[in-house]
Every structure is written in structure tokens, then in C-alpha cells.
Amino acid sequence: MAGHILVLNTGSSSIKYELVDVRTGRRPARGLVERVGERRGRLTHHAGDAAPYVRERPFPGHGEGLAAMMAAFEAAGPALDPVAVGHRVVHGGTRFDRAVVIDDQVIAAIEELAPLAPLHNPVNLTGIRLARAAFPRAPQVAVFDTAFHRTLPPEAYTYAVPRDWRDRLGVRRYGFHGTSCAYVSRRAAALLGRDLAGLDLIVAHLGNGASLTAVSGGRSVDTSMGLTPLEGLVMGTRSGDVDPALAGYLARVDGLDAQRVEDALGHESGLRALAGTGDMREARAGSGEEARLALAVYTRRIRKYVGAYYALLGRVDALVFTGGVGEHDAATRAESLTGLERLGIAVDPARNAPGPEHERAISPPDAEVPVLVIPTDEEWEIARQALALIGDRA
Structure with missing residues (x-):
């Protein structure tokens, strides 16, 4: 399979993005929209060896930040035609223990889990919906931060609270930053030999x-x-x-x-x-x-x-x-x-x-x-998991 995976890491106050070559792992473009929702927003877009494309203005919400990202690709390149889009999604609850191809049912599940991550799942969904509209032929893949922590033993994830809360309402420890932990753990092993x-x-x-x-x-x-x-x-x-x-x-x-x-x-x-x-x-x-x-x-x-x-x-x-x-x-x-x-x-x-x-x-x-x-590379980890999931489907 040839082409690029666009990785969207839509966080609580930032949007990181990278275009990853699925064959070589090279990054022909990457960028960051930071301080979303604050008075001093900034977009920095890097395309190849060209000088950074920078825009400084407020981004009241993630929708405006994502629109600015699309405009940066149009203005500074490269052409954006991904074979797949990989999304960081913070909370997968107990439903998702690995990456999944996004469909309407997955979107509904992510939305249902929003009360567990109110700062994150809604903005993750903003990125997913924009990307589905912009790239309707490209598979969209959700990579969940909570999935890495599905290995927690019961004594680690269980809260000492009423059983009804645990059984009916899903009150337990889930854990986050799993995508980052998965990446840096492998890199730590490599660094230590x-x-x-x-x-x-x-x-x-x-x-x-x-x-x-x-x-x-x-x-x-x-x-x-x-x-x-x-x-x-x-x-x-x-x-x-x-x-x-x-x-x-x-x-x-x-x-x-x-x-x-x-x-x-x-x-x-x-x-x-x-x-x-x-x-x-x-x-x-x-x-x-x-x-x-x-x-x-x-x-x-x-x-x-x-x-x-x-x-x-x-x-x-x-x-x-x-x-x-x-x-x-x-x-x-x-x-x-x-x-x-x-x-x-x-x-x-x-x-x-x-x-x-x-x-x-x-x-x-x-x-x-x-x-x-170890500098984290959640974008590469998301691309790696997306590529492993879609294989030759893209």
C-alpha cells in the first residue's frame, strides 16, 4: 500500500497533526494548533524543507483550529489526499481495547462515553466529523488512550464504592495517555538494549x-x-x-x-x-x-x-x-x-x-x-496502529 496517513491528535487545548508516509514512515508535513480557546492562538505548519507557515490569531474552538489546519495545507502544501485518517480518542471505556475503523456506531459509542472525558471525547469527535466530511473515501481509525490500560488488574482498576455504581454505571479506573505510554515504553526498551x-x-x-x-x-x-x-x-x-x-x-x-x-x-x-x-x-x-x-x-x-x-x-x-x-x-x-x-x-x-x-x-x-x-510520538503510534488495522483495505 502506498500513500499517506493523516494523523489527528485533537487535545483539550491543541491540535497536533502529521502526514505519515505508510511505506517509509517519513513525515512530509506536520503542524500544531496551540492554545485553542485562549486569547493568543498560534498555528505552525511545516511542509518539507520550506520555512514554517505560521498564523497567529485566536482559535475560539477546535472547529476553527481544524479549519485553519486545512487552510494551511492548501496554502503551504503538500496536497492532502490521505489513504486513511488516524484519530486519537481519549476514552474508550470498556468497549474498546484496541484501534477500530470508525463508523456511525463507533461515533455513537464515543459520544456516549463523553461524560467520562468531557474535556476530550467531544473535541475528538469534532476532528472525526470534520475528517469524515473532508475525506469521505478514506477509512477513519480511532486509537484509544484507554486501550493500553485495559491490562490493569482488578485490584488496580476497582474503586471501593457501591457495587451498583461499579456494575451499572461503569465507575472504575480507566487510565489515559496510553498511546504515549505504549510508544515510549517500546523506545525505552530499545534505548536500554x-x-x-x-x-x-x-x-x-x-x-x-x-x-x-x-x-x-x-x-x-x-x-x-x-x-x-x-x-x-x-x-x-x-x-x-x-x-x-x-x-x-x-x-x-x-x-x-x-x-x-x-x-x-x-x-x-x-x-x-x-x-x-x-x-x-x-x-x-x-x-x-x-x-x-x-x-x-x-x-x-x-x-x-x-x-x-x-x-x-x-x-x-x-x-x-x-x-x-x-x-x-x-x-x-x-x-x-x-x-x-x-x-x-x-x-x-x-x-x-x-x-x-x-x-x-x-x-x-x-x-x-x-x-x-524520550520525546513522545503519539502521532507515529496512531499511524502504526491505523496501518496495522486497515492493511490493504485502504
């Missing part, structure tokens, strides 16, 4: 959304996100772990209903609540006690989960940083692991310093637990 089946890893995917995952033998055995992507680490605009009684308390003392609390925990919390911005780069540039506290809360939560997953696994063959913050913020990496030297986990300041963005070890050469930085 070992078989993934024999490795115990901790994967720290730190971006606007953030999670930690314990991976044993290439299988997810625990992960910090839960029923929705709100649980776990402190994130750009999400609180992460809070006392479950918080919603009831706020209803009693301030009259806030459940929807208002959920919106605040998902959109107005995290770094945004503590530092006044959901962007780690801006938080790092801040000064004063609020900025210091925000970063201390953020990195302390990571350190606590690393220790917990070390205890759960019993041993750790490598700890992997990935995601926008994990790949680019040396200070966050160092601060997140401070005090873990007795567990064999440490970073080397020189190796951890900002530099070329490539796969590398940032721990001392003789470290008991290698600490790695």
Missing part, C-alpha cells in the same frame, strides 16, 4: 494533562488517572487528587452545584489556580511566593507517585519523562526526583541541562535506575 517483556518502568507523561503509569513487561499495571483524566497529578488546569468530599462541602457552604465544581476542578484549577497560568513555561517565569508554591505542589505530587509505583513494582528498570513538560523542563525533572537518591533515582545536572531534544539518559552513568527523556 533490553526486551520490553522483562522491564519494569515508570512513565511520567507531563504536559497540559499529566499522569504517571507503572508498566511491567509492556503492560500497564497502575496509572494515576482514573475514571476521568482529572485524577492524579497536578496539571495545567486540572486539580488532580482532591478529597472526594470537596463537592459536598462546597454545596453546603457556598451553594455550588456538582457541574460548577467539576468545571472548576477541570478548567480553573492546577497551575492556573496556583500560579495564574496553566502554561508551565509562564509559571517558571513567574516570581514570588505563589509561583514558588505552585511549582512545589506540582513536583511534590509527582515525587509521591514515583515512590508509590516503585513500591508497587518492587523494582524499577527505568523512569521515563515524556510529554511537553517532561521533555523540555529540566527543572521540573530534577525537582520531581529530589530526595529519591536512596531509591537509586537521581539526575545528573549536566546531562539534564536543556539541550538537543532527543532520546537520552539524564541520570549518572552508573545510576541504579536509569532516568530517561
